Amino acid sequence: DQQVKQNSPSLSVQEGRISILNCDYTNSMFDYFLWYKKYPAEGPTFLISISSIKDKNEDGRFTVFLNKSAKHLSLHIVPSQPGDSAVYFCAASGSNYKLTFGKGTLLTVNP
Amino acid sequence: DAGVIQSPRHEVTEMGQEVTLRCKPISGHNSLFWYRQTMMRGLELLIYFNNNVPIDDSGMPEDRFSAKMPNASFSTLKIQPSEPRDSAVYFCASSPQLNYGYTFGSGTRLTVV
Numbered sequence: 001d002q003q004v005k006q007n008s009p010s011l012s013v014q015e016g017r018i019s020i021l022n023c024d025y026t027n028s029m030f031d032y033f034l035w036y037k038k039y040p041a042e043g044p045t046f047l048i049s050i051s052s053i054k055d056k057n058e059d060g061r062f063t064v065f066l067n068k069s070a071k072h073l074s075l076h077i078v079p080s081q082p083g084d085s086a087v088y089f090c091a092a093s094g095s096n097y098k099l100t101f102g103k104g105t106l107l108t109v110n111p
Numbered sequence: 112d113a114g115v116i117q118s119p120r121h122e123v124t125e126m127g128q129e130v131t132l133r134c135k136p137i138s139g140h141n142s143l144f145w146y147r148q149t150m151m152r153g154l155e156l157l158i159y160f161n162n163n164v165p166i167d168d169s170g171m172p173e174d175r176f177s178a179k180m181p182n183a184s185f186s187t188l189k190i191q192p193s194e195p196r197d198s199a200v201y202f203c204a205s206s207p208q209l210n211y212g213y214t215f216g217s218g219t220r221l222t223v224v
Binding site for chain 2: 032034041042043044045046049089093096097098099100101102103104
């Protein structure tokens with residue numbers, strides 16, 4: 001049973017446009033959400049996070065939005081750059097600090 | 112800071128053989144996590160340690176899997192006997208404490224033939 005779902009295995013966008021990556025979760029006990037980025041042959045690296053007490057967190061070109069009622073979060077990248085091409089993982093955690101990951105979305109930013 | 116160091120980077124072994132994956136966490140990090148990545152299941156948490164003590168091993172798939180952390184600077188994940196379905200990328204991650212600041216290693220790609 002996937003508690004964190006990323007329903008789009010892949011996404012392709014043009015350089016300079018907005019990339020929107022989506023994530024849904026089912027466990028209402030999750031209270032902290034993170035996005036990780038992964039390049040081939042490397043481990044995932046932390047990108048941005050959001051607590052359940054917020055609905056938006058912004059860091060430069062990256063913004064994460066949280067809709068608790070819909071159990072949905074999204075990552076916006078604007079403007080998208082070719083170097084953003086990677087697999088993006090959504091992750092969620094509750095009080096036990098265990099991170100539960102989605103299966104990832106492969107983002108390709110075309111020059 | 113060398114980051115989380117995993118060895119080997121690649122491992123190819125025959126079914127039935129014992130496999131040992133190694134991890135050196137970042138110095139000063141008290142929590143260590145083992146994850147497995149497959150196409151079907153994505154990133155799954157296998158086990159995690161806090162201050163060298165296993166806290167939760169509910170993700171370990173079978174008794175064939177075991178993990179140890181004999182000291183703060185070293186952990187192993189052992190599969191005995193290995194099976195083709197164990198083929199995956201195994202990641203180790205560490206964090207300063209039980210929080211969300213995970214740093215992942217580069218992973219070990221295991222292929223069991």
